[in-house]
Amino acid sequence: MRRVTYSPSYTLVPTYECFNRCTYCNFRAEPGTDRWLSLEQAEFRLRSLPSGSVIEALVLSGEVHPKSHRRTAWFRRIYDLCDLALRLGFLPHTNAGPLSYEELAQLKRVNASMGLMLEQVTPALMQTVHRHAPSKQPEVRLQQLEWAGELRIPFTTGLLLGIGETAADWVDTLTAIARLHRRYGHIQEVILQPHSPGSSQTEIGEPFAPERLTETVAIARQILPADIALQIPPNLVSPQTLLDCLAAGATDLGGISPIDEVNPDYAHPQADALAAQIRPGGWRLVPRLPVYPQYDDWLYSAIRERVQGFREWISETGQLEPESGEHDADR
Ligand SMILES: O=c1nc2n(C[C@H](O)[C@H](O)[C@H](O)CO)c3cc(O)ccc3cc-2c(=O)[nH]1
Numbered sequence: 001m002r003r004v005t006y007s008p009s010y011t012l013v014p015t016y017e018c019f020n021r022c023t024y025c026n027f028r029a030e031p032g033t034d035r036w037l038s039l040e041q042a043e044f045r046l047r048s049l050p051s052g053s054v055i056e057a058l059v060l061s062g063e064v065h066p067k068s069h070r071r072t073a074w075f076r077r078i079y080d081l082c083d084l085a086l087r088l089g090f091l092p093h094t095n096a097g098p099l100s101y102e103e104l105a106q107l108k109r110v111n112a113s114m115g116l117m118l119e120q121v122t123p124a125l126m127q128t129v130h131r132h133a134p135s136k137q138p139e140v141r142l143q144q145l146e147w148a149g150e151l152r153i154p155f156t157t158g159l160l161l162g163i164g165e166t167a168a169d170w171v172d173t174l175t176a177i178a179r180l181h182r183r184y185g186h187i188q189e190v191i192l193q194p195h196s197p198g199s200s201q202t203e204i205g206e207p208f209a210p211e212r213l214t215e216t217v218a219i220a221r222q223i224l225p226a227d228i229a230l231q232i233p234p235n236l237v238s239p240q241t242l243l244d245c246l247a248a249g250a251t252d253l254g255g256i257s258p259i260d261e262v263n264p265d266y267a268h269p270q271a272d273a274l275a276a277q278i279r280p281g282g283w284r285l286v287p288r289l290p291v292y293p294q295y296d297d298w299l300y301s302a303i304r305e306r307v308q309g310f311r312e313w314i315s316e317t318g319q320l321e322p323e324s325g326e327h328d329a330d331r
């Protein structure tokens with residue numbers, strides 16, 4: 001049976017507050033109105049997870065303006081949350097919007113991989129869905145991908161589909177990702193994320209037409225180098241569309257967490273249910289780490305050792321539970 005991967009994950013949200021206002025967002029809170037996640041709360045939540053059930057700590061955040069006086073404290077909290085997750089035996093993956101070169105370099109110390117969606121490179125969206133979202137400027141996001149390449153950070157990016165772009169725009173965005181990967185070799189996966197309206201977005205947009213996703217997968221597979229994984233979020237598509245996307249070249253189902261914080265109206269299926277859902281297509285669902293194996297030697301040694309421990313565990317047991325049942329790497 002052919003393999004399809006997913007990452008057993010748990011999402012930590014340092015803050016929902018965000019200075020951008022993407023019209024499709026169901027995540028953001030107004031700056032100043034949201035309490036930040038404390039390290040104590042985060043530790044409690046991570047320690048409450050059934051042992052051996054989760055590998056990735058996805059640190060997903062709203063953004064504080066780069067020039068705000070609160071930026072340093074915000075960044076510090078993100079760094080500390082990653083450091084905590086690592087100490088508790090998880091592998092962090094951070095997506096906190098565009099970061100400065102120095103911030104990226106710092107977070108590399110405490111992350112197995114990082115990510116930022118390119119969304120779409122057409123500047124036209126800065127007049128529509130992104131008109132109040134300066135951090136969605138294509139140049140800013142392209143710059144971030146370039147810096148991640150220079151810093152040798154295994155990186156996840158992707159396209160948000162159905163936000164007013166054309167099919168020609170998909171080609172431009174995918175071509176930009178392919179070009180960056182040919183230069184730096186750091187793009188581990190590309191997410192094809194269908195815009196999915198939720199109950200708290202500021203403008204109700206149309207959902208991305210599911211029939212078109214298969215077409216997008218085929219185009220992405222043609223444009224992207226073969227070593228880049230293609231990720232489809234299984235909670236945002238129908239079971240049939242998911243099978244069609246796998247047949248068209250999708251290889252991964254992303255992080256599966258108790259709650260999809262970005263799209264809280266769409267429950268993540270449990271891994272068992274997902275495995276059963278794709279089995280009729282001849283697909284076997286297997287867990288993966290947030291960093292793909294070809295990047296292990298880019299990691300700082302403390303993270304690399306942790307990663308290699310997880311790899312041995314998955315290959316020995318073929319499943320997730322560690323033999324000791326212990327998930328605390330401190331000891
Ligand atoms: O549960 C989710 N995980 C999301 N993830 C998590 C992602 O699936 C995994 O963290 C990576 O595949 C690494 O394992 C993102 C990660 C990124 O770097 C960029 C965007 C996303 C978007 C989502 C999302 O909408 N929902």
Ligand SMILES: C[C@H]1O[C@@H](n2cnc3c(N)ncnc32)[C@H](O)[C@@H]1O
Binds near residue numbers: 116262
């Ligand atoms: C973290 C990523 O989640 C995506 N994102 C934000 N809002 C939505 C939505 N309503 N539907 C689907 N994806 C969304 C964006 O692509 C962002 O970069």
Ligand code: SF4
Binds near residue numbers: 019021133
């Ligand atoms: S999608 Fe990200 S950048 Fe846009 S408003 Fe939501 S949290 Fe902020």
